Amino acid sequence: MPADRLRVDVEGRALELSNLDKVLYPKAGFTKGEVIDYYTRIAPVLLPHLRDRALTRIRYPNGVDGGSFFEKNAPAATPDWVRTENLPAPGSSKGRETIDYVVADDLPTLVWLANLAALELHTPQWRIGEQPDLMVVDLDPGAPAALQQCCQVALLMRDRLADDGIDAYPKTSGKKGMQLSCPIAGTQSADEVSGYARRIAQELERAHPKLIVSKMAKNLRPGKVFIDWSQNNAAKTTVAPYSLRAQAAPSVSTPLTWDEVEAGGRGGRPAVRQFSSAEVLDRVEEYGDLLAPLLDGGPELPAAAA
Incomplete structure (x- = not known):
């Protein structure tokens, strides 16, 4: 050999x-x-x-x-x-x-x-042969907005989804932004899930127009966080939790605690950042899998998603 x-x-x-x-x-x-x-x-x-x-x-x-x-x-x-x-x-x-x-x-x-x-x-947001069991939104900051602003939007989205009985779990993208994943019942189509995510993104954009944008056009994004609701399209995929990313350093798409997100939104410590592979292994030792609840399923989205 x-x-x-x-x-x-x-x-x-x-x-x-x-x-x-x-x-x-x-x-x-x-x-x-x-x-x-x-x-x-x-x-x-x-x-x-x-x-x-x-x-x-x-x-x-x-x-x-x-x-x-x-x-x-x-x-x-x-x-x-x-x-x-x-x-x-x-x-x-x-x-x-x-x-x-x-x-x-x-x-x-x-x-x-x-x-x-x-x-x-x-x-993808679905298991083979099934309907989507996850709703995912990508929080993409347009410079000079950064992870601090992503944390602020994540908290707004968490609270709005909670009004509909939907739990959200945060992670870094491993690049410049964040993602929220929500376990759902797996009884609705990708179009229905995407429609619901879009409606919530538009609602938050109306309430916070200086911070949030829900439209795809890149010229609208500087200084704001784009809520990419289209991640739920049947043709799209999202980086998996714990996946490496192709950055200068071996960064990882890292699950976060909501305490970390709240501190990150204030610009406080511990700051939310992109974590390395070694740091993520240490975090798993400390926290276990913060995204384990995603594996247990969740509720149906409100009927207005249809």
Whole structure:
């Protein structure tokens, strides 16, 4: 076997890992071996959020400073033990009607993907064969607005959703913004969920026009937080909790406590920021999975969503 390859056994599956010393985050000196190590250690809290969901990967074979590509279809050399599902592909850029998606239900699959430099893992709001069981909104700040303003909007949205009996759970995007995820009953279509999220975003925009924008146009965003309700479209995916992001440092889409968000909205301490992979592993030791309630389902959205 070449010196840059290593055979390992992961839960009874034989895997051949390669180029473990290859630096994928040059400014941080973070290697592919460290990427695999992170995904292995975070797997207990990550895998439940990937299970039964069609997985879109963003691969960086030459590191975050090199080229990247989205990958939905299972690659040609996919091991026969990796779960794949042939599913409709709404919005496919290649005009495909269906795609053989990879489903990451177990640690061997996660390690195999990490070895392919699949740094970012993105999932839809629905499990395979079901209606959406999550409502997700992306909070995208337009400079000079930043995470402090995202925290302020997150709190406004949390309180408004609570009026409808909807619980919201915050996380950083791992880039510049935040996301809120809400467990829902899984009985309504993506169009209904998206319609409800849009209505709430518009309502908050009317109440806080200097802080919030709900329209897609980028020229409206400077100094405001865009509530992207369209994340609930059936063709869209959102970065999974605990996924790495392709930034200069190995940042992670990180679950937050509401106490942290409240402090972040005031500009106080502890400040909400983008956390590194090492920090996230420490946070899981301290908090466990702050997004575990997303796995338990939730209520139906109000009828006005229809």
